[in-house]
Amino acid sequence: MNPPRPIAVLGGTGPEGFGLALRWTQAGETVIIGSRDPKRAQDAAGKIKQRVGTNAKISGSENTAACAEADLIVLTIPFEGHAALLKQLKPALRPGSIVIDATVPLAASVGGRATRTLGLWQGSAAQETAELLPREISVVAAFQNVGAELLNADGPIDCDVIVCSDDPAALQLTRALAAKIPGVRAIDGGKLENARILEQITALLISLNIRHKAHTGIRITGLPNA
Numbered sequence: 351m352n353p354p355r356p357i358a359v360l361g362g363t364g365p366e367g368f369g370l371a372l373r374w375t376q377a378g379e380t381v382i383i384g385s386r387d388p389k390r391a392q393d394a395a396g397k398i399k400q401r402v403g404t405n406a407k408i409s410g411s412e413n414t415a416a417c418a419e420a421d422l423i424v425l426t427i428p429f430e431g432h433a434a435l436l437k438q439l440k441p442a443l444r445p446g447s448i449v450i451d452a453t454v455p456l457a458a459s460v461g462g463r464a465t466r467t468l469g470l471w472q473g474s475a476a477q478e479t480a481e482l483l484p485r486e487i488s489v490v491a492a493f494q495n496v497g498a499e500l501l502n503a504d505g506p507i508d509c510d511v512i513v514c515s516d517d518p519a520a521l522q523l524t525r526a527l528a529a530k531i532p533g534v535r536a537i538d539g540g541k542l543e544n545a546r547i548l549e550q551i552t553a554l555l556i557s558l559n560i561r562h563k564a565h566t567g568i569r570i571t572g573l574p575n576a
């Protein structure tokens with residue numbers, strides 16, 4: 351059996367991607383930080399290695415090179431760079447790859463407020479990803495509602511991660527990945543079209559964080575344990 355391929359976290363030099371990369375490296379996964387600048391990616395990888403220890407399986411590369419090394423690609427970039435990066439990545443993606451999109455189309459991307467989202471023709475940033483990539487690539491929406499401050503702190507995270515995709519296998523794989531973050535419960539959130547709601551919840555959480563000087567997350571009640 352081939353060894354498991356790494357997880358590429360594109361935009362992993364920023365707080366959200368760095369936090370996810372940190373958590374998965376701590377869980378023993380092989381992670382590549384992606385950046386527009388390979389040096390920045392390597393520096394971020396070095397910081398994670400310092401935190402996790404010398405056995406940490408973490409490296410850094412330019413975004414397209416990171417993507418070419420992985421079957422699991424996580425997008426953690428601001429919405430203003432979303433479409434351009436996807437077009438750039440297209441030739442490097444292999445059929446059967448999974449793209450997990452955590453991007454939130456905050457109005458801040460066009461000079462507006464971080465407490466509002468932009469209206470997108472496709473419905474959500476994740477649906478835009480599905481539209482821009484070939485059909486053979488599975489797109490998953492997840493991690494929009496987990497704040498970077500929580501990911502980058504030590505200890506478990508008191509938060510649910512709702513995972514949405516039109517590909518049931520990719521959805522389950524992403525749930526398993528989310529569940530590697532201590533404290534996180536990963537919930538099947540149904541079709542990719544529900545990403546538009548996940549993305550809007552982020553704007554609400556940002557608003558609550560400002561109002562209450564807090565680091566909020568969400569928990570869904572009433573679900574069966576399974």
Ligand SMILES: NC(=O)c1ccc[n+]([C@@H]2O[C@H](COP(=O)([O-])OP(=O)(O)OC[C@H]3O[C@@H](n4cnc5c(N)ncnc54)[C@H](OP(=O)(O)O)[C@@H]3O)[C@@H](O)[C@H]2O)c1
Pocket residue numbers: 360361362363364365366367384385386387390391425426427428429430431432435452453454455456493494495496497498499552
């Ligand atoms: N921060 C949070 O708490 C949080 C929570 C949930 C979801 N999110 C979402 O996750 C994404 C990343 O959040 P973040 O706070 O980590 O963002 P960020 O710091 O603004 O950006 C992350 C990284 O993206 C790269 N980048 C910046 N502009 C780019 C562009 N135009 N094209 C391509 N790459 C670009 C930069 O890396 P290089 O310069 O190294 O290429 C940057 O370090 C956003 O869509 C955000 O809405 C964030």
